[in-house]
Amino acid sequence: MMKKISALLLLLFASTLLKAQEHESYVKPADTLVQKKLRQWQDLKFGLFMHWGPYSEWGVVESWSLCPEDEGWTQRKGPYGADYYTYKKAYENLLTTFNPTNFNPEKWVKAAKSAGMKYVIFTTKHHDGFSMFDTKQTDYKITSPRDPFSSNPRSNVTKEIFNAFSKENFMIGAYFSKPDWHSEYYWWPYFPPTNRNVNYDPAKYPDRWQKFKDFTYNQIGELMTGYGKVDILWLDGGWVRPKSSMDSKSAEYKKAYDQNIDMPKIAAMAREKQPGLIVVDRTVSGEYENYTTPEQQVPNEPLDHPWESCITMGNSWSYVPGDHYKSTNQIVSLLVKIVSRGGNLLMNIGPGPDGDWDPVAYNRLSQIGDWMKINGEGIYESTAVAPYSEGNIFYTKNKKSNTLYAFSLSDNDKVKLPGTITLHLKGINKVKKVSLLGVDRKIKFSTNAGALTITIPADLQQNNKLTQTATFKIQY
Numbered sequence: 001m002m003k004k005i006s007a008l009l010l011l012l013f014a015s016t017l018l019k020a021q022e023h024e025s026y027v028k029p030a031d032t033l034v035q036k037k038l039r040q041w042q043d044l045k046f047g048l049f050m051h052w053g054p055y056s057e058w059g060v061v062e063s064w065s066l067c068p069e070d071e072g073w074t075q076r077k078g079p080y081g082a083d084y085y086t087y088k089k090a091y092e093n094l095l096t097t098f099n100p101t102n103f104n105p106e107k108w109v110k111a112a113k114s115a116g117m118k119y120v121i122f123t124t125k126h127h128d129g130f131s132m133f134d135t136k137q138t139d140y141k142i143t144s145p146r147d148p149f150s151s152n153p154r155s156n157v158t159k160e161i162f163n164a165f166s167k168e169n170f171m172i173g174a175y176f177s178k179p180d181w182h183s184e185y186y187w188w189p190y191f192p193p194t195n196r197n198v199n200y201d202p203a204k205y206p207d208r209w210q211k212f213k214d215f216t217y218n219q220i221g222e223l224m225t226g227y228g229k230v231d232i233l234w235l236d237g238g239w240v241r242p243k244s245s246m247d248s249k250s251a252e253y254k255k256a257y258d259q260n261i262d263m264p265k266i267a268a269m270a271r272e273k274q275p276g277l278i279v280v281d282r283t284v285s286g287e288y289e290n291y292t293t294p295e296q297q298v299p300n301e302p303l304d305h306p307w308e309s310c311i312t313m314g315n316s317w318s319y320v321p322g323d324h325y326k327s328t329n330q331i332v333s334l335l336v337k338i339v340s341r342g343g344n345l346l347m348n349i350g351p352g353p354d355g356d357w358d359p360v361a362y363n364r365l366s367q368i369g370d371w372m373k374i375n376g377e378g379i380y381e382s383t384a385v386a387p388y389s390e391g392n393i394f395y396t397k398n399k400k401s402n403t404l405y406a407f408s409l410s411d412n413d414k415v416k417l418p419g420t421i422t423l424h425l426k427g428i429n430k431v432k433k434v435s436l437l438g439v440d441r442k443i444k445f446s447t448n449a450g451a452l453t454i455t456i457p458a459d460l461q462q463n464n465k466l467t468q469t470a471t472f473k474i475q476y
Helices: 007-014 032-044 084-096 105-115 157-167 206-225 251-255 263-273 328-340 359-378 458-462
Strands: 046-050 119-125 171-177 232-236 278-281 308-312 344-348 393-398 403-414 420-424 433-436 444-448 451-455 467-475
Touching (some): 032 171, 105 157, 105 359, 119 157, 157 171, 206 263, 328 393, 359 393, 403 420, 420 467
Parallel strands (some): 046 344, 232 278, 308 344
Antiparallel strands (some): 403 467, 433 467
């Protein structure tokens, strides 16, 4: 799915906000149970994403080094990199040494819950086709007898993760790749793969394509049946789609195959087993993209439909030794900006080959949790409110009360405040009380010509003991 962040994207990250791609054809789900679950999901605001598989042994980008496209994120390195087929054989042989004996999902749950995360999306299968669950459709899986971890009582890691997070009332999401570069029904060995797409024409070989459709349907059916309550089916690989859903004027349309895997049938089956299931057929506009997923982006303004930004805590989606992790200040700023636009933040942490996270990730989550304990009331169950932001101040509104929150972002962990702060909000003359979260002091304010001016006591300007943000609660 997701590529390593390029140097350009890293530079964009440092800027204030990114503009998400316009999404002009959102279709509201007709199912009232799905509508209800979407509303519940929108209130959660902060989720955990995990990309994990045998590729973590090499510390390389997930799946993409198998793709025969000449891109920055598809490069093959190391002792097998000189020859594609040698590399692919060695990559797929990683299952024989993948043995994450430190796997302990309860440890992840504790850290994620402490940080204020409320839902989890786990990669049950990425594009390489390796199943992190006990599928019956292929032996390329973590429970294969060829995998040393298969003898571990917790070898069905997807089930273990879902069970552990469900016990703490997390909403559960299954990431699943529609393309499968290991399946003979997607990359037929008769032809060499030339890009990320199916390597034969499904219209010319309909029986083979039907077998791939059945394979996909059956695997998703397994995830919807034997893994407890599943709330979100997060489908990746948007190039696997009906050709009719593509822009007929695009260059891609002219050379694309029709890769229709019958989403109506898949969604109907999945929702029969998991009523109210949110389906995210990402980048494929229509009734099966129940929310959109700007990748490594923060929209400049609210979108007119449910959405989440999926963003890495480090520089990579999958585990890389010595990865550079974002600071707590950067992560909190991302969360505030995203929530001020009405979205959710899905933050990715890639477990290592031993089955655990980098200690830095735990440290970040602990510090985020400290911030959430003070400021979380302005995050959860909130909506966007105009003007959304001004300067380094970002606004949210509580859904159930006449309460606004103004998050003044700090450039550093330690918050320093000016003597006065002026805010411009509609209905500002009706303000009844202003307080500063985490500070038990009376805060003076005045209103004039549609502006709210907050006066900060001198001793609070430098020594307020706040971190990351000063959050003003405005009741009216």
